[in-house]
Amino acid sequence: MFSSRLSLRIPPVICLGLIRSAAGLERRTYLMTTMKVFxxxxxHGYAVEASPFLPNRLACAASQYYGITGSGxxxxxxxxxxxxxxxRSWQWGDGLFDVAWSEANEHVLVAGGGDGSLQLWDSANQNAPLKVAKEHTQEVYSVDWxxxxxxxxxxxxxxxxxxxxxxQNLGASLATLRGHEGVVYSSIWSPHIPGCIASxxxxxxxxxxxxxxxxxxxAVPAHKAEILSCDWCKYDQNLVATGSVDCSVCVWDLRNVTQPVNQLLGHSYAIRRVKFSPFSRTVLASCSYDFTVRxxxxxxxxxxxxTVExxxxxxxGLDFNLHIPHQVVDCSWDETVKIYSPSCLTAAS
Incomplete structure (x- = not known):
């Protein structure tokens, strides 16, 4: 279990990052408002999501031993x-790799685990999951509402x-979508088109x-390497961003996928997650195994x-707060969750 998880969760080109020390990184300066830390x-943090209902609430999915073995x-x-x-906090017998809030109930959230399960949790009054579904035969790496x-x-x-x-109750699955020839790292609902998912x-x-x-x-051959994340633009149903092990973020117009609208270069290791801003059509954020958020x-x-380091x-993990303009939350394998407002976003507002 240890070796298979290590090889899948951390692509070979990234394994070198495990032995890099923080002292060896190029330091960058940036300005931001007061940062809050949990x-x-x-x-070790894998995913974080701000509540769609409560301005100050968020959830974080984390794993023991970097998600390679242990609990979540x-x-x-x-x-x-x-x-x-x-x-509130709950423990799970295997690592947890993603979390999503319900869009209909401010207390309910779903998490995906290394044992192939999805768990439905209630932050108001439950000490155990409301429901557990286990149809996947391997790790669940992405959940979305x-x-x-x-x-x-x-x-x-x-x-x-x-x-x-x-x-919403995690009954028997309604559909199974097959066609990918590799691990599915990201599966995201379109915020515009009912019954439409990007993966x-x-x-x-x-x-x-x-x-x-x-x-x-x-099916878009978007990168010549593993794609670890995708996200829909909140303002344009045709725009989707992808983040890859090749260190690039690509923005795609689904009406013409012969080449990306833009290729964003700057990260030095794999991009773990991409997120479009809920406040601007052309602004997005990415976080990476190079220890930065851009x-x-x-x-x-x-x-x-x-570049925030x-x-x-x-x-x-990375997300924008829907209620507080330009506020960002992220989480890292360094055992912290951080909330901040980058000056590059606040200055442009």
Whole structure:
């Protein structure tokens, strides 16, 4: 188990990063408002998501022993004027790799685990999962809750190369989407089109799925290396971003995929997650195994807005706060969750 997880979770070109020390990194300077930090000793952050309902609430999925072996933890956190406080935490028998809030209930969230399970949790009054579903035969690396009206569904992406669709109660899966030839690292609902999912895989493709037909409508050879993340633009149903082991972020117009709208270069190791801003069509963020978070405006001639380096290990989780403009939350293998507002975003507002 140890060797297989290490080889899949950390692509070979990235393994060198495990032996890099923070002291050996090129240092960059940047300005931001006060940063708030939550420390979770012995737990290495994999994913973080801000609540769609509560401005100061967020959730973090973390794993013991860097997610290679051991158990996992799910944290519900609130930011206060002075810092970040723990609201509730749960332990799981295997690593947890992603988390998503319900779009219909402010207390409910779903997490994906290394044992192939999805767990439904209630932050208000439950000490155990509301429900556990285990149809995937390998690790669940991605979970996402649909955002379009008249739809209340969950998508999960797994190392078993499939994407599954579930109802809000995690009953038997409603659909299984097959076609990827590698690990599915990311599966994201379109915020615009009902029943539409984008997925990114170790096979180097970005795929767009029609859930009702359980069919792939578009397969884009987006990178010549593993793709670890994808995200939809919040303002344009045709724009999707991908982040890859090749250290690039590509922005794609799904109406013409012969070449990307823009290729964003600057990271020195694999890009673990990409996120579009909820406040600007052309602004997005990326986090990487190079210990940095970078902010981009792909509408500019020089798209890199800023490089934030405040972690001493891989940065795996990243999200924008929907309620507080330009506030960002991230988490890292260095056992911290951080909330901050980069000056490059606040200055442009």
């Amino acid at each position: 420390r979770c000793p012995g737990r 933890s799910l944290f519900v956190l609130d930011q206060t004027e002075t810092g970040i406080v723990l609201v 649909s955002q379009t009206r008249a739809e209340n569904l969950i998508a999960s992406g797994s190392w078993d190369r499939s994407v599954k669709v579930w109802d 990114a895989s170790g096979d180097g493709t970005l795929r767009v799925w029609d859930v009702k037909a359980a069919a792939c409508r578009l 902010f981009w405006d792909f509408g500019r001639r020089l798209p890199l807005l800023d 405040h972690h001493s290990e891989f940065v795996c």
